[in-house]
Amino acid sequence: MIAAVLLVPTLAQAGGADGVWKTASDDRGGYLEVTIAPCGSDAARSCGTITRAFTKAGEDPGYAHLGKLIIKDMAPDGDGKLSGGSIWNPEDGKTYDSKLTVKGSTLEVDGCVMIFCKEQDWTRVK
Template sequence: MKTIAFATLALLAGTMAHADGISGIFQTQANDEGNIGMVQFYDCGGKFCGKLVKSFDAAGNEISSPHTGKNIVANMSDDGGGKFSGGTIWDPGADKTYRSKMELKGANLAVSGCVAIICRTQNWIKVQ
């Protein structure tokens, strides 16, 4: 009985750590116009997705975006050790979706969008 209880606690602890690792809101790197977005990560069917929740112009003023509420990151699997893969990232400016991988180190999230073997990486910062 103690073994079952211990196994259950270990499983719950692992699940809680998994959810805390990428939860929250991250500030994107500025796009070509200097605008930044706030992307909130959440569990989407056992994987992780990130939706745009706010946008700001280069001066730091909140702006309206037709993309608010839409997923920017979709279906990322937690590979452990702060690494995520198997998902996609959508570039609203180009309206293109790319294979993606991410790596979380502290409050920094390296987000890569890839076509074939060429990847472009942005560094996002956790703000909440």
């Protein structure tokens, strides 16, 4: 019983990022929708899957990476922050160490390889 009580706050912290997020648009006007939820292998961590893709002209149901994991194994750090996992960039095929920060309806996404970092703001889809 004590373990269940201790686990509830951890799951609640991870859940702050749960839901559907719209990535920042690329230079051609395209973007992705990513669904963040507890990871299948560890419900205390968050993972994100590409669930929809859009081009400037509209939805792209033939997008090659639909259903792929883009965010893996993010652990709650408190105050809407998650870290310790990684993010995959489908444009360059590279995987980056990542941190996520939920600020209302914005998700700040940071990805780094060594000292090179990129940041994007994603928007919660209603």
